[in-house]
Amino acid sequence: MPEESRESDGSGSQNPDRGVRFVDTDLSINPSQKAKDEGLQSTSDKYYKDMQSIHGDMAAKRRAITELLFFASVGDLRRCQRIVRLWKLKVSDDSCCDYDKRTPLHLAASEGCYKVTEWLMDQNADVNACDRFKRTPLEDAVRGDHVEVTKLLLDHGGKIFENGKLVDLGDSRLSGKMQDIPENIVDLEVDWEIDPEALQILEKIGEGEFGIVHKALFHGTLVAAKILKGSSAIALGDFRSEIEVLRKVHHPNAVQFLGACTKQEPYILVTELMVGGSLSDAMRMSRHFTLRRAMEIAVDTARGLAYLHAKKNGAIIHRDLKPGNLMIAGSQYHSRESLVFDTGTIKLADFGLSKSLPVNKHAGYDLDSKFKLTGETGSYRYMAPEVFRHEPYNFKVDVYSFSMIAYQLFELCPPFAGMDPVDAARKAALAEERPPLMRLATKMPTMITLKKMVTRCWDPNPERRPNFEDVVKILDDLIKTMPREKVSSGACCSLQ
16 A cells, blocks of 8 residues: 555554554644645656656656556555546556556456456446456456455456356356355454453544544453444455454564454454554654664564564565554553653554465475565555566565665664655666665674665565574674663654
């Protein structure tokens, strides 16, 4: 998801929803948001006009189609609409596709991007267009296990191409997949099912497009309860995807899933309460991290990711790493400042975009194996170059995103500060640009080691990026040599 639409919880709860807009005024959309959006639009429009003047109208239009394909694959409806409007593109035209004849609808469907899929069909995109491999958007959605998008395409006449003709899904080789489309919200084991009567809902701490987050009491324990607002297809899809990943994840550096209420509406997702807020929130506070604390935060993050990548019952790529999705846990009796700058533990959160891989595809923990994952990932500023280029990728996309978070921790400013997020991702992907090193460029032995680690993690070649187990060892060894320092004052970095 684009970073403008996924925000963290300034009140101390995790961010279990896409597009969450929280109560704290410093993180809410402010009156200047419209101006910001207009600024982003003018930046984007200028990019396309410059491209047109340099390369000519036809070449520039082809590039616009390429970017439309990319934004369709990552679910960025706003930018898809802008490109179509600016270039007067018709998504139904035969030319609106890539070399393999994959249309924006193919890419949106293959990655489960419901809103973009819905919009493309409203724009008269061919629901049964066949790519070079004779696959339709419906086949891509079915193979990707995207239930809601599958239902949407079926409702619009989607079919499977088989034996030289289009056939109904039920009559195709993929008919067995029909059995995987659940009638219930989610097939949740009895042990995870929570009786709504066991929850005492307390104050609201956040609100998003699909849900409202409350503090709640669950058998005497403070928890976070996300209550779905309704039962739209995309809301249920997000809810189902989040639960599917959360119930598999059990690690000290990952937000813990406690259960869900799925038998009746309103549906509720229950997780532990992150009383320290998010790392993004912490970076807006009036103090900045000591070097040792920055390394502690980095190693906690790396430990959680090492666990996700090595899971024997299905490895997981997070795909949306950024400060807003790193939460700070600790005792509710400690001050937030104490948790943020001293005792708090970092936990991975927001698994809405995470991707699980089958066990047999991950035998031997071969991190260099590339799977046909080519779409919807997280915020552009932290996005790996191979994802922006819409190439097959693997676990190393998380390593690249980690490098940008580590940069922000050690340099005390966001990567590509002051640059439009998409422009930042474009420069990183197409020109191999990286944010400038200042503090990390000093000759201190610790900084030399950290610089080497960060630059390895953002290497343009994914195969040269380290595994997280190696990153953990580097950081752990450094921390052992560092004395505990007094927290200093001065603003850290923030990122909108």
